[in-house]
Amino acid sequence: MSQQDKMIEELFHNADELTEKQKKIVAAAIDSFAEKGFAATSTSEIAKKAGVAEGTIFRHYKTKKDLLVAIVAPTMAKLIAPFVIKDLNKVLHQDFERFEDFIKAFIENRIKFLKNNMPLFRILIQEIPFQPELREQFKEHIAQKVFERLRQIVEHYQAKGQIIEMPSDTVIRMAASTIFGYIIARYLLAPEAEWDDDTEIERTIQLLMNGLSP
Amino acid sequence: MSQQDKMIEELFHNADELTEKQKKIVAAAIDSFAEKGFAATSTSEIAKKAGVAEGTIFRHYKTKKDLLVAIVAPTMAKLIAPFVIKDLNKVLHQDFERFEDFIKAFIENRIKFLKNNMPLFRILIQEIPFQPELREQFKEHIAQKVFERLRQIVEHYQAKGQIIEMPSDTVIRMAASTIFGYIIARYLLAPEAEWDDDTEIERTIQLLMNGLSP
DNA sequence: TATAAAAGTGAGTAATCACTCACCTGCGAA
DNA sequence: TTCGCAGGTGAGTGATTACTCACTTTTATA
Structure with missing residues (x-):
């Protein structure tokens, strides 16, 4: 296969x-x-x-757009799957006492997924701005469910004093920028360059940890 | 007008x-x-x-693509204009003793420009992946000239002990991720949301400063 | 083995595409 | 006043588009 x-x-x-x-x-x-x-x-x-x-x-596929949706919709679902599983928080807080450990595991998991699905990720981010149907799905799933989960997570680690006091939306934006920034640079902008992935990911996490620590 | x-x-x-x-x-x-x-x-x-x-x-315009290029090429030129001026370094180092002051002035300047040219910025990032001609221009200008300048700047502030010792490409990637992350979230993903711009920019700079300080 | 449903085909269709061209208009220089 | 010419026009061009449909082939089941 x-x-x-x-x-x-x-x-x-x-x-x-x-x-x-x-x-x-x-x-x-x-x-x-x-x-x-x-x-x-x-x-x-x-x-x-x-x-x-x-x-x-x-x-x-009834139409060409149907084909697109049939491709992109499950990609979106897979991408956000970890946020949707039940009792994420319970699992999370048992396994990851420290925010740093959580974000490390999380980044590595999602990078692995995206790495194996780059063309799909590409289509996703390229077509969402143009296809109202995809944009709608994206808003509904990401904006509502995922964002809500992320807020809970951020607030949990804030309560533990591991993240700086700051609106959770801002924290999420910063973390997302940093992570997607790495993925886009690594796999879309300069995939041919030499990358020491482990080191780069380590440094990226350090940027976040230094920047978000109280 | x-x-x-x-x-x-x-x-x-x-x-x-x-x-x-x-x-x-x-x-x-x-x-x-x-x-x-x-x-x-x-x-x-x-x-x-x-x-x-x-x-x-x-x-x-000879072709439809010609029209696109006539629109996007000058936008790209305007966007990178600050990097291309002669003796940027001299001006820079006289005016900005601290890295923080430099990056603050720089971010505010470029955000103001992009804010006034959002549709053009949108076209730029949406079409560069698909148009070899634009991609070529982008690589030639950004990859070579701008990146070179940025490396010089980073290394200058590293020599002064104001930025953590780390490959300059990594520093640039992190700074760019953070800044573009803010711009994209602010003006493309959630332009309708309520934004306290000054505070958000201040926090974004703080993330970078904390994350990039030795 | 017989039969129906599902999968697959490719010529055909109306609409739309980027682009052309013969012609028109208004204006500055000779 | 005449001329040349850049700016502007819109009907017309062949190519390509997404999609249809009557038909054939394959597959599953009884």
């Missing part, structure tokens, strides 16, 4: 219900959407790359 | 050489490109919004 296949398997919980050709369509679409953007990619091009007839695409 | 006009005047050094209709084309294109993206915007739509015939667009 190829890397591409594994990515798709991981992405769609019912991947075994997908036809061979359907998987090829999804793989081709991910490829092209990430490289040229959704609007600049034609369905004929996807069909050609996938080695199927154009009609086959529309057998499985 | 409208706000839109002022923006265009500021952007094109030879704005007085632009026809009335040409200005309207540029304004309409900025509007649509920022909202729907370059690929999803048709020339007929731009013409309609600008109140001109479609042929008029192609009288001034």
Whole structure:
């Protein structure tokens, strides 16, 4: 099974219900959407790359936008999955006495996920500004659920005196900027450069810890 | 003169050489490109919004992509202008003994610029991944000139013992993440939210100072 | 093995695309 | 007044677009 296949398997919980050709369509679409953007990619091009007839695409996806949503929606779900699990807080606070340990485990976990799903992450951030449907999903899930969870976490560690007293939204913004900044620089802006990943992540966490400590 | 006009005047050094209709084309294109993206915007739509015939667009710009480049290239130039002025270092080190003062002045200056040119900044970051021509310009200017300048600045303040010893690229990445993180959150992700800008900028600088101090 | 449903096909369609071109208009220089 | 020319026009161009549909092939089940 190829890397591409594994990515798709991981992405769609019912991947075994997908036809061979359907998987090829999804793989081709991910490829092209990430490289040229959704609007600049034609369905004929996807069909050609996938080695199927154009009609086959529309057998499985009513419209081109449907195909995009079918790709992006589960990516978004996977990305925020760790925030949605029940009793995150309980697990969290048992396992991670210190904020530093929590954020380290968390960053490493999410970076690993994004690293394995870069084209999808690319499509996600590139198309959200343009697709109201995706923007709506993003707002509903991220803005509401994830943000609420993050606030709880920040406030928990603030109560323990491990994070500086500051509006939790500001803390979240800073942490998110730093983390996404690293991911974008590492995997999108300069993927070809030489990176000492462990050291860079360590330093990034240190920036946050120094900056957010009381 | 409208706000839109002022923006265009500021952007094109030879704005007085632009026809009335040409200005309207540029304004309409900025509007649509920022909202729907370059690929999803048709020339007929731009013409309609600008109140001109479609042929008029192609009288001034050979292709649709030419129009995009004519809009984005000067934006990029304006954005990096402060780095390109001669003897930046001399000016810099006379005026800003402390790194904190420098970065504060710098952030405020660039935020003010971006604030007045948000649609253009949006187009810039949205289209650079897709347009090889823009990516080339970006690499040439940012990667080479700007990065070199930033390295000098970081190393200067490192020599003075005001910045932690760390590869200058890492320092730059962290500072850029933090600053762009604020701008993107403030003006693109949640422009409608209530923001206490002065306080947020102050806190953002404090994060950097705490995180980057030896 | 027979049968129906699902998967797959590719020629065809109307709409839209970026771009062209022959023509028109207003204006400054000769 | 005449001329040249840049600015402006909009109907027209061939190419491409997302999508349809009548049809064939494959698959699952009884």
